[in-house]
Amino acid sequence: MTTALITGSTAGIGAAFARRLAADGHDLVLVARDTRRLREQATELHDRHGIEVEVLTADLSEDKGIETVADRLGDRRNPVDLLVNNAGFGNKGRYLEVPMADELRMLKVHCEAVLRLTSAATEAMRERGRGGVVNVASVAAFVPRGTYGASKAWVVQFTQGAAKDLAGSGVRLMALCPGFVRTEFHQRAGMGTDNIPGWMWLDADKLVAAALSDLARGKSLSIPDPRYKALMGLVKVTPRGLLGGVTSRTGRKYGPQ
Numbered sequence: 001m002t003t004a005l006i007t008g009s010t011a012g013i014g015a016a017f018a019r020r021l022a023a024d025g026h027d028l029v030l031v032a033r034d035t036r037r038l039r040e041q042a043t044e045l046h047d048r049h050g051i052e053v054e055v056l057t058a059d060l061s062e063d064k065g066i067e068t069v070a071d072r073l074g075d076r077r078n079p080v081d082l083l084v085n086n087a088g089f090g091n092k093g094r095y096l097e098v099p100m101a102d103e104l105r106m107l108k109v110h111c112e113a114v115l116r117l118t119s120a121a122t123e124a125m126r127e128r129g130r131g132g133v134v135n136v137a138s139v140a141a142f143v144p145r146g147t148y149g150a151s152k153a154w155v156v157q158f159t160q161g162a163a164k165d166l167a168g169s170g171v172r173l174m175a176l177c178p179g180f181v182r183t184e185f186h187q188r189a190g191m192g193t194d195n196i197p198g199w200m201w202l203d204a205d206k207l208v209a210a211a212l213s214d215l216a217r218g219k220s221l222s223i224p225d226p227r228y229k230a231l232m233g234l235v236k237v238t239p240r241g242l243l244g245g246v247t248s249r250t251g252r253k254y255g256p257q
């Protein structure tokens, strides 16, 4: 039996990881801030799939929350075989419209927590000679797109670099770059989604299936959909000034709300 720890497990992409890994028979450690929601999710997954589920209430924008999860990942008696660093959020607005405290909170959750949790997990995994880490980034990593895009670019660079450094150790790391996925993300950030064309939306369960298949194949970067693979190919050859203009005009708001 193997154990997977998922941050931000109670909604959206994290919940899809939890459903899929539970169905595959993995025990789970679920992490988020809302304890009631975590407990309900744990009971449902245990009852449906007969797996063991622990819950950890932790706010990853605080040192205490990061330390709680890092301690669990470092517990050599109850090893974690797969870490999914998924917790994240968006801030609505252009540069200087977003309060500095919110920008810093984003860097703490998207970068510092990911660095510290990946390190706690991979140290223990390297000792055992096996394990995996999926760090959820975004296709926003590839376009100039404020602190959000910059933080996700850091996730991609960090993960691919660490994957190279740990090559041959039995520990795999992969950055996952979704496009738009229907979750609670946009609503929580107060972003309207009416202007986003239907074809750009991905299904969270299909995204997770493709991501886990990419991890099994040893990829260090996963862009799990042909539409977004093509789009990112286009982005690579588009001048950055032009890309920046487009994302600045949308103002990271997408539509009125």
Ligand SMILES: NC(=O)c1ccc[n+]([C@@H]2O[C@H](COP(=O)([O-])OP(=O)(O)OC[C@H]3O[C@@H](n4cnc5c(N)ncnc54)[C@H](OP(=O)(O)O)[C@@H]3O)[C@@H](O)[C@H]2O)c1
Pocket: 007, 008, 009, 010, 011, 012, 013, 014, 031, 032, 033, 034, 037, 058, 059, 060, 061, 086, 087, 088, 089, 090, 109, 136, 137, 138, 139, 177, 178, 179, 180, 181, 182, 183, 184, 185, 186, 188
């Ligand atoms: N949806 C998209 O279009 C999209 C596209 C590309 C990338 N992504 C990335 O995918 C990841 C998951 O996003 P999602 O769309 O699934 O979002 P979501 O539906 O809003 O779910 C976010 C999850 O993260 C948890 N969370 C948020 N802040 C946290 C904190 N400070 N500490 C601990 N847990 C926290 C939430 O639970 P609590 O509120 O209880 O803590 C929730 O379980 C994020 O990293 C996001 O950047 C999303």
